[in-house]
Amino acid sequence: MNHWSTHQLTEFFAAVGSSQDERSATMVAMERASEVLEAEVGAVLVDGRVEVAWGIRGDELDAALGGDPGTATIGMAGNDELFVASARFGSKHRGDLLVARAGEPLSPEERQLLQAMAQTLGLALDNIKLLSAERRQRVEREREAAERLALLESLREARHDSLTGLPTRVLFLEVLEEKVRGGTPTSVLFIDLDRFKAVNDSLGHRAGDDLLAHVADRIRHCLRPGDVGARLGGDEFAVLLHDTTADEAVPVAQRLIEAIRRPFPIFGRDVFIGASVGIATHCDTAPVDPGDLLGNADVAMYKAKKEGTGKVVVFAPQMHAEALARLTLTSDLQRALAHGEFRLQYQPLIRLADGATAGVEALVRWRRPDGRYVAPADFVPMAEENGLIMDIGRWVLLEAGAQAARWRETMPDLHLNVNVSGRQLTDPGFAADVRLMLTEFRLPPTAVTLELTESVLMNDPAGAIARLTDLKALGVRLAVDDFGTGYSSLSYLQRLPVDELKIDQAFIPHAEPTAEDLAVIRAVVEMARALRLRTVIEGIETEAQLAAMRRLGCDLGQGFHLCRPADPERLLSPVAA
Amino acid sequence: MTRWFGAGHSTLTDPAAAGAAAAEAAFEGREPVLAFVFCSVGYHVPEMLDEVRTRVGPETVIVGCTTSGQMTTGQAGGDGVAVVALGGEGFDVRTRIARSVTPRLREAGAEIAGCLDEVSSPHRVLLMMADGLTGNQHEMVRGAFSVVGAAAPLVGGCAGDDLTYVRTYQFYGGRDGVEILTDVAMGIALGSDAPLGVGMAHGWRKQGDAMVVTRSRDGRVFELDGEPALDVLLRRLGLDESALDDMAAFRDRIFLHPLGMSRRSGEDIRVIHGADPSDRSVLCLADVPQGALTWFMESDHDALLDGARESAAQALDGLDGHQALGLLAFDCAGRRTVLGDEGVQQEIGVIGKELGDVPYGGFYTNGEIARLRGSLGMHHFTLVTLALA
Numbered sequence: 001m002n003h004w005s006t007h008q009l010t011e012f013f014a015a016v017g018s019s020q021d022e023r024s025a026t027m028v029a030m031e032r033a034s035e036v037l038e039a040e041v042g043a044v045l046v047d048g049r050v051e052v053a054w055g056i057r058g059d060e061l062d063a064a065l066g067g068d069p070g071t072a073t074i075g076m077a078g079n080d081e082l083f084v085a086s087a088r089f090g091s092k093h094r095g096d097l098l099v100a101r102a103g104e105p106l107s108p109e110e111r112q113l114l115q116a117m118a119q120t121l122g123l124a125l126d127n128i129k130l131l132s133a134e135r136r137q138r139v140e141r142e143r144e145a146a147e148r149l150a151l152l153e154s155l156r157e158a159r160h161d162s163l164t165g166l167p168t169r170v171l172f173l174e175v176l177e178e179k180v181r182g183g184t185p186t187s188v189l190f191i192d193l194d195r196f197k198a199v200n201d202s203l204g205h206r207a208g209d210d211l212l213a214h215v216a217d218r219i220r221h222c223l224r225p226g227d228v229g230a231r232l233g234g235d236e237f238a239v240l241l242h243d244t245t246a247d248e249a250v251p252v253a254q255r256l257i258e259a260i261r262r263p264f265p266i267f268g269r270d271v272f273i274g275a276s277v278g279i280a281t282h283c284d285t286a287p288v289d290p291g292d293l294l295g296n297a298d299v300a301m302y303k304a305k306k307e308g309t310g311k312v313v314v315f316a317p318q319m320h321a322e323a324l325a326r327l328t329l330t331s332d333l334q335r336a337l338a339h340g341e342f343r344l345q346y347q348p349l350i351r352l353a354d355g356a357t358a359g360v361e362a363l364v365r366w367r368r369p370d371g372r373y374v375a376p377a378d379f380v381p382m383a384e385e386n387g388l389i390m391d392i393g394r395w396v397l398l399e400a401g402a403q404a405a406r407w408r409e410t411m412p413d414l415h416l417n418v419n420v421s422g423r424q425l426t427d428p429g430f431a432a433d434v435r436l437m438l439t440e441f442r443l444p445p446t447a448v449t450l451e452l453t454e455s456v457l458m459n460d461p462a463g464a465i466a467r468l469t470d471l472k473a474l475g476v477r478l479a480v481d482d483f484g485t486g487y488s489s490l491s492y493l494q495r496l497p498v499d500e501l502k503i504d505q506a507f508i509p510h511a512e513p514t515a516e517d518l519a520v521i522r523a524v525v526e527m528a529r530a531l532r533l534r535t536v537i538e539g540i541e542t543e544a545q546l547a548a549m550r551r552l553g554c555d556l557g558q559g560f561h562l563c564r565p566a567d568p569e570r571l572l573s574p575v576a577a
Numbered sequence: 578m579t580r581w582f583g584a585g586h587s588t589l590t591d592p593a594a595a596g597a598a599a600a601e602a603a604f605e606g607r608e609p610v611l612a613f614v615f616c617s618v619g620y621h622v623p624e625m626l627d628e629v630r631t632r633v634g635p636e637t638v639i640v641g642c643t644t645s646g647q648m649t650t651g652q653a654g655g656d657g658v659a660v661v662a663l664g665g666e667g668f669d670v671r672t673r674i675a676r677s678v679t680p681r682l683r684e685a686g687a688e689i690a691g692c693l694d695e696v697s698s699p700h701r702v703l704l705m706m707a708d709g710l711t712g713n714q715h716e717m718v719r720g721a722f723s724v725v726g727a728a729a730p731l732v733g734g735c736a737g738d739d740l741t742y743v744r745t746y747q748f749y750g751g752r753d754g755v756e757i758l759t760d761v762a763m764g765i766a767l768g769s770d771a772p773l774g775v776g777m778a779h780g781w782r783k784q785g786d787a788m789v790v791t792r793s794r795d796g797r798v799f800e801l802d803g804e805p806a807l808d809v810l811l812r813r814l815g816l817d818e819s820a821l822d823d824m825a826a827f828r829d830r831i832f833l834h835p836l837g838m839s840r841r842s843g844e845d846i847r848v849i850h851g852a853d854p855s856d857r858s859v860l861c862l863a864d865v866p867q868g869a870l871t872w873f874m875e876s877d878h879d880a881l882l883d884g885a886r887e888s889a890a891q892a893l894d895g896l897d898g899h900q901a902l903g904l905l906a907f908d909c910a911g912r913r914t915v916l917g918d919e920g921v922q923q924e925i926g927v928i929g930k931e932l933g934d935v936p937y938g939g940f941y942t943n944g945e946i947a948r949l950r951g952s953l954g955m956h957h958f959t960l961v962t963l964a965l966a
Contacts, residue, residue: 008866008867008868008869009868010868011868031952034951034952035952035953037951038840038841038952040950040952041727042952055722055726055727056726056727056728057726076727082727100727101950104841
């Protein structure tokens, strides 16, 4: 005798209800029902057909039932007569739960239990249907959402910079186009970071990336909600200020510069950089290409950079001409390098004590096809900017090395001074170039002095010390060029592995040096002596200057009064003299 | 050739000699269709099986396992080898084996039941023998039932290792070689021209009031009538908490008080083999479904012996008046423990008396299988018998 038990029903419900799909629910239901009721056969019938069977093959049961679940008994080979009991399930009669038992029909209590089980099965199937529909919907929704997200992400990637989260040039130009069409004054700020490259070179790219992200944050904080900041690439940013005239934009640009000038905490240390800003404004309804407007801001920024770091320049139409000239210069420089339009002149360094020629300084000259000479001051900054200085510098090094080797055949003590630009110094291949030059022309390293300007060295003193140490390891000598024109930190000067100070000619502005002039130079010479540095005074143009410098104890001198820079073939005789 | 059933037993310690002696006693020079080899743990089994193999025919099926004791006509004991065999006309035997069954008992049960289809005799039974340490063996019976269905009974027992619960072995093969395996289930479809009778009885009776299993999972019972099961057990047995200090003694004590579950065919026994004081649960050897109506069971010597008589009588009854040829017995190892050595001798005396001069043999199991009515077929503390005519 079986016993009615709500616990059994609860367990039945739990087992059936936890099924994931209708088929496994009906399977579990008829298995458990036949076990609880101790029937030999269990089955679920749908539309009068056996869908799942337990204890007998489905087709055999189908045949035995003849499509009628109400059959009272069935007979099967190898078995006693089976007493059948069934109960409908589902609110709209989805099917029948059937059990069949040998020997004894179900008692009224057991029939009640079977009814309850069938009801339970019906409820469970309804739930499963709802749940699986919901699950399907959820899966579909999730798929759609994922697709949308992927699309947005891909759009975002093209239109937003992944490093800073700021819009890219593409998106910036789109927004800009929309704004300028509105007719209200719109200002574009073109921001270029100063000394970013030094950070990237000395602290690594990860630090550089970190710094850019911080810069982007600072820019964001300086903007009004409607303004747009963008990263154009590298260390260039742009800002769109809507409804803002050029005059109103300048203080914003200055605030931005101030914000960027504050130290950035990068990898546990404070990093200092700066920014230069160019501003271009569109303030009438005339159509303007957003790219042009951004280009104008770029031109203004270039001018700001030329004027020194941390400057703001508002675009003016004539700047276009300058920019155009710059473009021409760049292509001309490339051609000059390719066609061998550069040549070297040499200016001797004279030992003041006895007037002997101690060495020569190689000076690059550009002779244009029309025969005109271009002064280094007119093309070196551009070459520095576009990177051609690397190629030019390498050419200078080899050319001067070859010439020095030729001279040293007759004047074995002759020294060679070569100027090195900031970009060359940071070029990791530069030391190798120097070594190549030394071996190629069999020059003793001590016969070569590399001149670096004070501003190059002081831009990144720590990095400079590292690179100069590498060069010193080759055995060459190092000189600080144009000393006194930058802002040398004396503490760094002490630590720089240099051998020579070249005192800028600005220290002897008068043909007859005044007492003040001499006092300053004396101080420099004495300091150099204390640091065991050789001194060279540049720009000696009069006899009075020469005599004064000799008296002060300067080691070497250079200047028109001693000898003008000259082509090597013309220089041979005075040097020999 | 006439049909025959034989059982031989040896307690010799030399494995080869014991195998030879038991096989010779069982076969008496005849070629068996099916030979069962049951042996206690500790024998060098390959040597023992080699001696059995040399005495069978090319078609003979050899199956068997390690046990918690063997019985053969007139003898029973813990150590030794028993060989039980049948042969002659009208027997048809097919086998199937499933390996690495622990994680897939249901599937394994369905797999081994497949061999029954290959037997088309008028009387059929699926004998099942499996590793006795694989967990919820009810799942294996469920699996077999899903294939065999109601048309044929399931009978069998699970291999033992003298109640040490470490590892059991199963034997499967024939004259050319016998595999010695573990973690397998074997199906032996036995077809016969003459009727087969199944008996199943235990001799336990209800003690005290009924209880509903209000919370359980598989064989672990957490609550009876909404009260922690261990508390109920201690109270019913008149024990206090200190009884848990010596778990071995506690286990011996509760061994005699299994749970019984009400079935249409009587009470199904669940051995309680331990308790977990941390969650106040009691541990049974087979599943105790939540919602079941249950009693603590008790027995006495005479009732257990009467269970043996009852099982044998049921099996003979199933032969529809045909003369019995022999009887296979799957007796619970727990019954043997409770009865003791003397009681076991009395038990086989009772069986022998019921059978007259009909030979019998079998082993003490770690779980008995008998599905006759309904779809449940895993038992404990029970003697399952199969009579062949």
